Amino acid sequence: MRLPMACALAFGAVVICASRAEAQVRGPVSITGPSFALDTPTAYENTPFTPKVEHVLGTWDGILPWLNSHGVGVVIDYTSESAILLDGGHGSDAGYAHQVGAELDIDWGKLIGWQGFRTHAVVVNRAGHNLSADYGDKSLAGIQEIYGGGGNVGVHLVYVYGTQDLAGGRVQIAAGKMPVNIDFxxxxxxxTFMTKSICGNPKALTRGAAGFATYPGSVWGGRVRTWPADGFYAQVGVYGANPDLNTNQYDRTGFNFSTNLYTGFYVPAEVGIIPSFGPNHLVGHYKLGVGYDSSPYADWLRDNGGGIAYLTKKPARMDQGKTQLWIEGDQMLIRNGHGPLNGLYAMAGFVRNTPQTSGYRYEFYAGLVGRGVIRARPLDTVGVMFTRTEASPELIALQDLEYGLGRKSLPNSATAPQSWVQVFEATYKFPRHERLRVPAGFPAHHAAQSAAQQA
Incomplete structure (x- = not known):
């Protein structure tokens, strides 16, 4: 049989504290997503100096603009995500999670004359309850993106790194302690959405992947991005691979700068085009990326002799390295204003992983995001998203085997053999105050578990 569909009502709030801007001037960075100001630079532009977003208390009597003019940028924000399960066997269960974040950006050209060099640092405090754990299969697609990875400590270091612009801004080098997913x-x-199936990155890339380091964790690494022509970029990076990243056992505070648990390196490469169509400048973003992780991974099913390791009781075969592929794009269909996000976007993507050693084989998604769709509400954002994630066939075979032999705790943190999960999420976000935005969403999780058919 299929598992019952888990539905949830999700609510959140985003409060921003930074220098005020009259318009969204930071490029295509969503002002409605969780921690938008702290999930810094996308591959659509080189890393900006500092996010120019509205401040809940204004300009601090002119202090913040003065700091910006002297090369110092400060951003503080608070994001909460609360949800209530309406189905899935745990009706009326509720969970609250939050993140308080602070960002410090320094433009060393303004400060001491080192032109093109900027540094960026972020710390966060995360706390709350993981509602997905109540539902059971927390390993598939969490309901609250903001939950986890913060170590349950007062201050958790997310990243600290520097960027150097060269060739008039057509080349940028970044290096430091940084996540992969802020650039690739x-x-x-x-x-725009709250569930972990898509917020941050498609989860088929990040779960169980030592190389694809994700916010709020970071590893030593760097990348080079170049713009050989207007509307076309290419970038490549090299990062350490740490399978214990974002675990309390390794580094609760984020201030562990050692590489003693690194198991290899991760090399992502990505090319993208950013076309603009018609007099209304309907912008699109299309990218193709591949990543190679050199770390050794235990095969889900086989031992060195090709037998079923769980039955032979021999060690699992160690496969050297894994490869990931992503094809993603979005296109503005209708423009509703002058900002980069002021319009209706269609978006879709596909992610492929190495199934022998990954929890997922593939994920695809498709959705619509619109800002200013209702003319009388130009700052409101609406969105719908569908994702489908398929578990690794090798993992499913192992889970089926162990489940059939009576084992209750299965690989990949499962309660029963996994097959796939589909998530549909609808969201509506509106400004309750000039600098307070309230998102309300309805995510529905529909999962199938293969061995449950035996019941």
Missing amino acids: SASPLYC
């Missing part, structure tokens, strides 16, 4: 397979539209 990145989109400001993802966090």
Whole structure:
């Protein structure tokens, strides 16, 4: 049989504290997604100096603009995500999670004359309850993107890195302690939605992947991005691979700068085009990326002799490396204003992973995001998103085997053999105050588990 569909009502709030801007001037960075100001630069532009967003308390009597003019940018924000389960066997269960974040950006050209060099640092505090754990299969697609990875400590370091612009801004080098996902397979539209199936990055890339380091964790690494022509970019990076990233056992505070648990390196490469159509400048973003992780991974099913490791009781075969592929795009269909997000976007993507050693084989998604769709409400944002994620066939076979032999705790944090999960999410976000935005969403999780058919 199929598992019952889990439906949830999701609510959140975003409060921003930064220098005020009269318009969205930071490029295509969503002002409605969780931690938009702190999930910094996308591959659509080189890293900006600092997010120019509205401040809940104004300009601090002119202090913030003065700091910006002297090369210092400060952003503080608060994001909450609360949800209530309406179905799935745990009706009326509720969960609250939040993130308080602070960002410090320094333009060393303004400060000491080092032109083109900027540094960026972010710390967060995360706390709350993981509602997905109540539902059971927390390993598939969490309901609250903001939950987890913060170590349950007062201050958690997310990243600290520097960027250097060269060749008049057509080349940028970034290096430091940084996540992969702020630059690769990145989109400001993802966090229009709240669930982990898409917010941040498609989860088929990140779950169980030591190389694809994700916010709020970071590893030592760097990347080079170049714009050989207007509307076309290419970038490549090299990062450490840490399978224990975002775990309390390795580094609760984010201030562990050692590489003693790194198991290899991760090399992502991505090319993209950013066309603009017609007199209304209907912009699109299309990208193709591939990543190679050199780390050793245990095969889900086989031992070194080709037998079923769970039955032979021999160690699992260690496969060296895994490869990931992503094809993603979005296109503005209708423009409703002058900002980069002021319009109706269609978006879709496909992610492929190495199934022998990954929890997922593929994920695809499709959706619509619109800002200013209702002319009388130009700052409101609406969105609908559908994602489908398929578990690795090798993982499913192992889970089926162990489940059939009576084991209750299965690989990949499952309660029963997994097959696929589909998530449909609808969201509506509106400004309750000039600098307070309230998102309300309805995510529906529909999962199938293969062994449950035996019941």
